[in-house]
Amino acid sequence: MDDTTMWAVRMHAFGDPEVLVRERVPRPVPGPGEVLVRVHAAGVNPPDWYARRNFPTIPAELRPRLTLPLIPGSDISGTVAALGPSPDGSPEGATASPARPAWQVGDRVHGLVNFPGRASGYAEYAVAPAGHLARLPDALDHLAGAALPMAGLTAHQYLARLRPAPGSTALVVGAAGGVGHLAVQLLRAGGVRVVAVASGRHEPFLRGLGVDRFVDYTATRVEDAVRDVDLLLDTVGGPDAHRLLPALRPGGRVAPVFLGDYRPERAAELGLAVEDRPWQVRSSGADLAALDTLAASGAVRVAVAEVFPLAEAAAAHRRAEQGHLQGKLVLRIAG
Structure with a gap:
């Protein structure tokens, strides 16, 4: 083995999990303002398997254009292996700013990298813009570091936009999942009462x-058991999402994390506001650092449901598509 190649999982075609193949590929080289990360662990997220199937639920004219072969994965945790040159052409590592921290080789880092955009996390090495990374706290291992970025940033950024008031009540559907279990904790930290489904x-x-x-949806109809909540944070969505509308008080808000049919006319009749403006989680080392402070203090706990070796990425995708996870799936790559 030489230092110009690495192990990675790539897909050469769209389809079932079996299209994910572990193989030797060229090791990436960091460009201006970028960092080369030796990846210890990579998170497994819904956009990974949506991309693997070429986004079948999105109309063809709106689908992201993916170029094959493709290395999936946007959540990484690892150590800085090399620094690219500064954007202004000065020596590597010489220029520091909020957008480009002064990383050093050996630093423990993690992040949601290059999202939305090109993915590259299911590999021994990945390149990331310096500003997409945050320093991994000593209190977190690389498995937790890889589990936190996308799910945590989704919850953090969306709740920052929604600004639920302390003392209000939120109904969180899919509360045990990746985004859900972190949203629950962020809401509680903000003084919001949480009803978990x-x-x-x-x-x-x-x-x-x-x-x-707590409401067990397999034993109780949520819309019959819950009333007068201020905010519905729905991490499940789907065609039956509208059944939850009676749980909200007049003036309440519906905040879908994933697409769902909330029957806008019916919502309007009930006096509800549905958050329907386009929204997308974004890479941000600064936002992730704020989450890390909470995680390091114990105020937010990151749950890792299962860990798979890189070579078993296909098995991880099969497990992900079964649903009913408690936390996040992670690929162990090194260490």
């Missing part, structure tokens, strides 16, 4: 995260 086996986990009330 998940299957019954997740109740002890969610009680441990401090939810005020």
Whole structure:
């Protein structure tokens, strides 16, 4: 083996998990303002398997244009292996700014990198813009470091936009999942009362995260059991999402993380506001650093559901598509 190649999982065609193949590929080289990261762990996220299937639920004219072969993955945790030149052409590592921290070789880092855009995380090495990375706290290992970025930033950035008031009540659907379990904790940290919806086996986990009330959707119709909530944070969506509308008070807000049919006419009749403006989580080392402070203090706990070796990325995707996860799936790559 030489230092110009690496192991990576690539897809040469769109389709089922079996299109994910582990193979030797050229090692990337960091460009101006970029960092080469030796990846210890990579998170597995819904956009990874949506891309693997070429986004079949998105109309063809709106789909992102993907070039094959493709290395999936946007969540990484690892160590700085090399620095590209500064954008102004000065020697590598010489220029520091909020957008380009002064990283050093050996620093422990993690981040949601190059998102939305090109992916490259399922590999031994990945290149990232310096500003997409945050320093990994000593309190977190690389598995937690890879599990946090996309799910945590989705919850953090969306809630920052929604600004739920302390003392209000939020109904979180899919509360045990990647985004859900982190949103629950961020809401509680902000003084919001949380009603968590998940299957019954997740109740002890969610009680441990401090939810005020738990509803087992497999045993109880949520729309019959819950009333007068201020905010619906729905991480599930889908064609039946509108069934949850009666749980909100007049003037309440519906905040979908994924697409769902909320019957706008019915929502309007009930006096509800549906957040329908286009929104997308974005890479931000600064936002991730704020989350890291909470994670390092113990105020936010990152749950890792299962860990797979890089060579078993296809198995990780099969598990992901079964759903009903408690936290995040992670690929272990090194260390």
